[in-house]
Amino acid sequence: MIHRRIGMWTGIASLIACAMVVIAFIALLLFDMGRQGIPVLSWEFLTHFPRQGMTEGGIWPAIFGTTLLTILTTLLSAPVGIACAVWLEEYAAEDRFTQLTRAAIRNLAGVPSIVYGLFGLAIFVEGMHMGASVLASACTLALLTLPSVIATAEEALRQVPRSLREGALALGATRWETTYTLVLPTALPGILTGVVLALSRAAGETAPILFTGVAFYTRYLPGSLFDEFMALPYHLYILSTQHHEPEQVRPLAYGTAVTLLLLVFLLNLFAFGLRAYYRQKKRFL
Amino acid sequence: MAYARITGRKNDFSKAMEKNILQIEQLHVYAKHKHLLKNISLTLPERCIVALIGPSGCGKTMLLRSINRMHDLNPDIRVEGRIVFEGKNILDRRVDPVWVRRRIGMVFQKPNPFPKSIFKNVAYGLYINGLHHKQRVQAIVENSLRQSHLWDEVKEDLDKSALELSGGQQQRLCLARAMAVAPEILLLDEPCSALDPVSTAKIEETLLEIRQLYTIIIVTHNLQQARRIADYTAFLYLGELIEYGPTAQLFEQPHHELTMQYIRGRFG
């Protein structure tokens, strides 16, 4: 009898240990980043251009570049993705073709980001002659986030009860009118949350932008969509691996990492805040 | 009557001249190879209440939903036969279902108000059909809510969310919503089955009053309800139309043995 008890406590202890290891790693990571990175964050760091071969100055152009890129990506992927989800959920017949499409989209969500980068290089940069530019990178990132936007939008649409649609159709509304006046507004909170989450992932991506437009140093902020740009993830990558004085710029790398983390966390918080807000405000007019 | 002025509908109070408004001819409904409705033929006179009764699963709701083309939404269901309304066979694919549904409205078993304000719920059908004129919309909304006996309860706060109403109120709202677009026929699918007796009474009262304006087809499980309000009653069993006639006659002197057994409560 006793040995069963011991067995139980050992077992439970091992589970607790697993969880603790995971938590410890996260805590350690955040602690180290914070400890070494937060002191680097100064007004100068965040708003100035880098100087002296990146060993001094700030990362403002990288912040600007990432922000610009994320906004552009949203503009490109959200409407198309949501439209695709609406079409799949509300219009497409439930046949093999639609199921195949959904499966294809789902599997494309798992494709490595570097493959998207390769595609972006071949098609956007070279095939469509956009050159290495903000536009090419945004298009590439938009493609990357498309599957997740479609998936979460579809899920949100599916949550809208069928009785709602039937009520509208029974009044003589067309399918588009039903979708536009009823289904979409009801599903919007879920869709928005999904979009913001997808974009927070895009903000942190490096591989897709490696060959489609990012540069380590630009003298000026991108003036047009066809210019090269700086970005936080790439900046961090170069500072920590390719720079000729890795030790010297280590603090700057930490600062960049923390800035990127803060940006991503803020976006995530925004997404979850949205979800909580709408869940609370259950009845929307 | 003010309502007629607003909607431009003609009022005909003479019940003597009973024209037929809907003709169902040899209707068959199949779902995944199962023959659910078999050879239903029914003629519905205008401006009266027709009740569809029968045990669960006999096809009453199937029949109802065939009339306003709701089966279009379900690829597994096949409908054959003719339903003639205003000179057209409305089952014909070439007839626009949107047109059909505008003229034949439906209230569902479970109240399904939109997550919008009370006012916007009732006005929804009007906006969809292009009527945005503020005063006219307001007048119609008020009139519809009065007709479904909901006006006094909500007139103070029409901007409140419809989801905050009680079940009975929500169903009356759905009724008002359906009436606002002034259909010719109203289809009601067991509208009171989820409601308390007070709400049920209010809805029945409404139906009796509006009978002069619309033809009403009501599916009901409640035999007393059919007796109370219906002019004609149709009894369905296992997908077939067993008997159809004036309510009083069907209940007191049914022609068919099955009808008699059902009415006597021998099976449900």
Add this chain to the structure above:
Amino acid sequence: MKKSRFYWNLFFEKSLAASALVAIASLVGIFLLLLANSWKALERIGVKAFLSGDIWNPSAFEEASYGMGALLAGTGLTSLGAMAIAAPLGIGTAFFLSEIAPAALRHVMKPLVELLAAIPSVVMGFVGIVLVGPFFARVFGLSNGLNALNGSVLLAFMALPTLISVAEDVIQAVPHTYKEASYALGANRWETLIRVTLPACYSGLISAIMLGVGRAVGETMTVLMATGNASAFPSGFFSSVRTLTATIAIEMGEVPTGTPHYYALFVCALVLFLLTLAVNVAAERIATQLRKRGQ
């Protein structure tokens, strides 16, 4: 209905269909491009060159070599290593969260795990360079800690959030009645967990692990920064390895368009694509089987 209403409706419905087409066509286009460019490579170089040999040196001056062996080994080592670490940790944590942890603790831990999911791979790679790598270097007396082990550990933690989330769902889907029956027979918490709950969700857990592995296989930046990138065939977990993803990332920038090397990289991409596809499809199959068998 009014003419204008009809045409507006038509316009919007057609626009929707068009957008859907654009989305689907783009996504399909990726696959087609990979195929097309890989075909060019295979045509010029031959399938055999890719499959035989371990030396990847497509731009070598004298004898260009396209053996993917070392790269596949690199990808395999880091991914399997990640799985070996993440599977027990993740499933243990999932069980902890589902069965043991009090609600208050769950409310604190779950957001933390989601936080882990939000960390960009670049930052993880950075962590590998400044934290985990030096740690291993100190512990094992290596010159630097950039090797397969480093990569595995980091990939494991990147795969954990997905793994834990899916595993949790699977565990919670096990019917309460199984557990109640076990308790009623006098089993304790741990025995119930191991003998009843765990076997009941085996396939779901395997599915969860595979999804996590799928993520690991496709990671680029983390391995690029943390594994050393030596293109020789690895001899163990302490070797510096180069994965398929890192290869593409490193060489794409240097390779001129249209050369055999350029197309060879597309072959790498195709292999990656097929690998992740296979893993994801397998995971899904298992998940559907589970659903069909019914809960």
